[in-house]
Amino acid sequence: MDVFLCISVFLVVCLVSVVQQGVWALLLWPSLFSSCLPLDCKEEQGSLSRCPSISQEKLLDRIIQHAELIYRVSEESCSLFEQMFIPFPLQFQRNQVGYACITKALPIPSSKSEIQQISDKWLLHSVLMLVQSWIEPLVYLQTSLDRYDAAPDMLLNKTKWVSEKLISLEQGVVVLIKKMLDEGMLTSNHSDQGLFQYDVQPEMLESVMRDYTLLSCFKKDAHKMETFLKLLKCRQTDKYNCV
Amino acid sequence: MKKVVEVILLLLLSTVHAKGKRFSPPGKPALTRCRSPEKETFTCWWEPGSDGGLPTTHALYYRKESSETVYECPDYHTAGENSCFFNKNDTSIWVNYNITVVATNALGSAFSDPVDIDVVYIVKPNPPEKLAVTVMEDKGWPFLRVSWEPPHKADTRSGWITLIYELRVKLEEEDDWEVHLAGQQKMFNVFSLRSGGTYLVEVRCKPDHGFWSEWSSTSYIKVPDYFHREKSVWILITIFAAFIFLILTWLLQINSQSLKDCILPPVPGPKIKGFDEHLLKNGKSDDVFIALGVSDFPPTTSSNYEDLLVEYLEVYVPEEQELMLEESKDLHDGCLKSESSTSDSDSGRGSCDSHTLLMDKCGEAKEEEEEERETVRESSRMRTEAQRCQKGWEEHGDMVSPDMSSGRVKTWPSVFSPLPQYSSSPQDQQRSLEMAKQHSLSTSSYLIQPGHSTREVLGPSYWDRQPHLLHPQTQVRQAHSDVNISNIASKQSSPGSLSPALRGTEYVEVQRVNEEDMVLLQPVVEGCGSMEGCPQIPQGEDYSKVKGVDSGNVLLLQREVMEGAVCREMNGGTGNCYMSSSVRSSLKLSACSHTAMPVQEEAALAVTGYVDTATMSRLPIC
Numbered sequence: 065m066d067v068f069l070c071i072s073v074f075l076v077v078c079l080v081s082v083v084q085q086g087v088w089a090l091l092l093w094p095s096l097f098s099s100c101l102p103l104d105c106k107e108e109q110g111s112l113s114r115c116p117s118i119s120q121e122k123l124l125d126r127i128i129q130h131a132e133l134i135y136r137v138s139e140e141s142c143s144l145f146e147q148m149f150i151p152f153p154l155q156f157q158r159n160q161v162g163y164a165c166i167t168k169a170l171p172i173p174s175s176k177s178e179i180q181q182i183s184d185k186w187l188l189h190s191v192l193m194l195v196q197s198w199i200e201p202l203v204y205l206q207t208s209l210d211r212y213d214a215a216p217d218m219l220l221n222k223t224k225w226v227s228e229k230l231i232s233l234e235q236g237v238v239v240l241i242k243k244m245l246d247e248g249m250l251t252s253n254h255s256d257q258g259l260f261q262y263d264v265q266p267e268m269l270e271s272v273m274r275d276y277t278l279l280s281c282f283k284k285d286a287h288k289m290e291t292f293l294k295l296l297k298c299r300q301t302d303k304y305n306c307v
Numbered sequence: 308m309k310k311v312v313e314v315i316l317l318l319l320l321s322t323v324h325a326k327g328k329r330f331s332p333p334g335k336p337a338l339t340r341c342r343s344p345e346k347e348t349f350t351c352w353w354e355p356g357s358d359g360g361l362p363t364t365h366a367l368y369y370r371k372e373s374s375e376t377v378y379e380c381p382d383y384h385t386a387g388e389n390s391c392f393f394n395k396n397d398t399s400i401w402v403n404y405n406i407t408v409v410a411t412n413a414l415g416s417a418f419s420d421p422v423d424i425d426v427v428y429i430v431k432p433n434p435p436e437k438l439a440v441t442v443m444e445d446k447g448w449p450f451l452r453v454s455w456e457p458p459h460k461a462d463t464r465s466g467w468i469t470l471i472y473e474l475r476v477k478l479e480e481e482d483d484w485e486v487h488l489a490g491q492q493k494m495f496n497v498f499s500l501r502s503g504g505t506y507l508v509e510v511r512c513k514p515d516h517g518f519w520s521e522w523s524s525t526s527y528i529k530v531p532d533y534f535h536r537e538k539s540v541w542i543l544i545t546i547f548a549a550f551i552f553l554i555l556t557w558l559l560q561i562n563s564q565s566l567k568d569c570i571l572p573p574v575p576g577p578k579i580k581g582f583d584e585h586l587l588k589n590g591k592s593d594d595v596f597i598a599l600g601v602s603d604f605p606p607t608t609s610s611n612y613e614d615l616l617v618e619y620l621e622v623y624v625p626e627e628q629e630l631m632l633e634e635s636k637d638l639h640d641g642c643l644k645s646e647s648s649t650s651d652s653d654s655g656r657g658s659c660d661s662h663t664l665l666m667d668k669c670g671e672a673k674e675e676e677e678e679e680r681e682t683v684r685e686s687s688r689m690r691t692e693a694q695r696c697q698k699g700w701e702e703h704g705d706m707v708s709p710d711m712s713s714g715r716v717k718t719w720p721s722v723f724s725p726l727p728q729y730s731s732s733p734q735d736q737q738r739s740l741e742m743a744k745q746h747s748l749s750t751s752s753y754l755i756q757p758g759h760s761t762r763e764v765l766g767p768s769y770w771d772r773q774p775h776l777l778h779p780q781t782q783v784r785q786a787h788s789d790v791n792i793s794n795i796a797s798k799q800s801s802p803g804s805l806s807p808a809l810r811g812t813e814y815v816e817v818q819r820v821n822e823e824d825m826v827l828l829q830p831v832v833e834g835c836g837s838m839e840g841c842p843q844i845p846q847g848e849d850y851s852k853v854k855g856v857d858s859g860n861v862l863l864l865q866r867e868v869m870e871g872a873v874c875r876e877m878n879g880g881t882g883n884c885y886m887s888s889s890v891r892s893s894l895k896l897s898a899c900s901h902t903a904m905p906v907q908e909e910a911a912l913a914v915t916g917y918v919d920t921a922t923m924s925r926l927p928i929c
Contacts, residue, residue, distance in 0.1 A: 294466020
């Protein structure tokens, strides 16, 4: 009989604590819903008629988020590639070997003072140029990596993801340009980009070095995109205190 | 002008050289690090090599990524000694710089290794500023709210540089820091504080690709005591515990008696019959022992037949019978060898089967082995003595059962310790009777190796013991008369004769006590059942049936003449041989009387429980 009593007491104590926690869980329940609500149709930027249009600020925010994410993933891919395929001494000579970045020729500002001087329009156009010039090389990079024997799946997945996201980023920028600058814009002009030529399949070492250069250049350019877009955002909100 | 300088230098060199000092071109300098605090300017530091004894100058040259133009460092002074400062105008982001340092002195110059840097990757910001820590409360539980500002030079507002922050907290007296990653936010809450403790808080930051800054200056904060909050919890716990304690006490009280019995079981009192504790307490020891003595021991009443019938009545069987029995015994090795026989020496096994009965006795014997060893030895001794008295016994040992002796491993116990077999000669019989007397000492049955082995076991020292000393013991143990048939005795049967015709002695076991208080004995000859082709049991007047025990401690025996009893053995030890008795004659046996009885015709029960159906001359003396 005393055993029963002990057990019942114990159960009561447990119940009390559980109820207390349960109350908390119940209170937090509604918050589950709020985080899952989808925002409006960003992916349908090309055809504005299909859904209610998104505001410019939100669009810019979204674009910046995209750019940040692209940069982060490209940084991870680059370091992963570096660890796996590049011998240590060559790791610090990213751009020295002779493979210049493909976007070198583009007229993109490269210092803060320069950037301070260019207009919003040019900022956007620079971003667009960058994005458009990287779409094809990323596809090439994907095929090149597939040829590797020991390329880890993570690397392949990341590069694939990046190339996909880049396309959607391009779409976003186009829409933004249309909104901000009221310009009709060519959506994509890939074929004009003569920056990248397909080579006959190079030998392995060369291929590795070329891919490494590609990845590190892309990482840099992604950072450029991100920075420009953030600057642009700052200019939207507070024109005079920004860069 | 220059030439004059050079001449002077040469003169200096020569003079110095004359003094024994050597000059040399400078050693190779090395760029140690380049850092940018906000991604808009950067500084490079270098380490000069040996100067070679001459004044050495250093110069830094750089080249940008895509052009071949070599520029020299614009500012050597802002950042201090051995440094080069690149201001905003000279800093390009996302562009590789190729930097070299040159050390020059009068004798030559040395170039450092070129270094490639991209400003974006060498950013190490300044520590965050304006660190503020306050104590706030959340439902009575305090927590720290830490807030800070990014370093003033870093332009996070425009997004030019994105910083992530990290803070660390520790108690004043501790050594380990607790590190929290705060992401891009500039505020953080620290929970789980110790009341009354003093905390130290520091913050640092890092760009999304770059180096961690130094830790900011420490901020101290003291958390007030919030004991009252904890106190209420303690009060609750105390009340609860007291409540439980009360309940338990009450329960204990209710069940105190049963608990007591459970934990401290009552000590059993003494079970000695007639033992009176009070007498002992009174201090009269004499009375106590007298009271003890009143008990009916030795038992004189005939009321407890079962007590008397605890043990077997042993009967001598002719040698071949014994042989077969012993062989059957071999097959019951499992029983014999098992030390842990569970037989109970006090139980009257009236309804057991013959073989199993004896087998159990064997196990019993094992238990009492220790105490009985002495008596066995004595009995064996006597046996050997008797042997010596007999003539022509030497070869008996071999005859008994070479197989058995070899087959048997143990010395104790033996179910079958046959009484000395009686030869036809009365003399022998008499002697064997005495022998039987004497080795009925044992209360349990022992297994004694046939003949010679036992002889070996026992030392000659035992042989001197007088038989008569054993009588009292035999008297005492009458009640526990086991079947104690010595093998040696068995060997003393008529030499060389294994024929079934021998009727000297044979085994008898108590089959049961029937309703008329009669002990029914069964021949154990059906031990032959364990083997094929068991010979027919000898027929004759060998079996005794105990009719009863009368008040004068007299065992009444009935002798039966067996006719046509056939022994069939089913499996080891379970066969029952039922004999039909045709002739019954009563015998009066007295444990303590000197009754002379005809030798051949009557069964005699030795005091020790042996029943010798073939011959009996004299019963043991009380």
